[in-house]
Amino acid sequence: MIRFACTSLLAVLYSLSAAAAPAADWPQKPVRLIVPFVPGGATDLLARYLAEKLTESLGVSVVVDNRGGAGGTLGAGLVARAAPDGYTFMLTSPSHTFAPSFYKNLPYDTVRDFKPVTLLAQTPSLLVVHPSLPVKSVRQLVALAKKHPGEIRYGSSGHGSNIHLTASCGSCRRSCPTRSPASRCRSTWK
DSSP: OOOOSSOOOSOEEEEOSGGGSOOTTOOSSOEEEEESSOTTSHHHHHHHHHHHHHHHHHSSOEEEEEOOOGGGHHHHHHHHHSOSSSOEEEEOOTHHHHHHHHOTTOSSOTTTSEEEEEOOOOOOOOOOOOTTSOOSSHHHHHHHHHHSTTTBEEEESSTTSHHHHHHHTTTOOEEEEOSSTGGGGOOOBO
């Protein structure tokens, strides 16, 4: 299995219903694989690899449909409202399970409306800083952040994301959500 440098913990999910159980003649039409994040991130890369292999194996197209926004809740909402016919799946990250803690009025219930299928990947998160930042360890970074509250910024994929939650547990509390994975590599020191 391919390993990626970003967590994709809650893997493929699909809308719950008795009709969602695949029949012996499934699939008869293209399968939609919703990624509730913008293209280019680890979840998207894993989805594209998976879609290619499933297309070969199933003999029908598996189409990746990126529906980023609101911490993954927009794409998840599409999956929750999709016909429960086994043709709409979602590849997501742990942020899916955090959503109820951050968003009051979700158009779905993360437990009732989805069923986990499998874990596809586990990968580490990396903490890197600009070379000009005078730290050599996490302990030194936390000490610096405490000494300069609100001045250290970090890039994240948005409110409720794994990186946002991890960083907010420390003293770096100023997130700079970004629109794409590439722009996450840029962080600033005030």
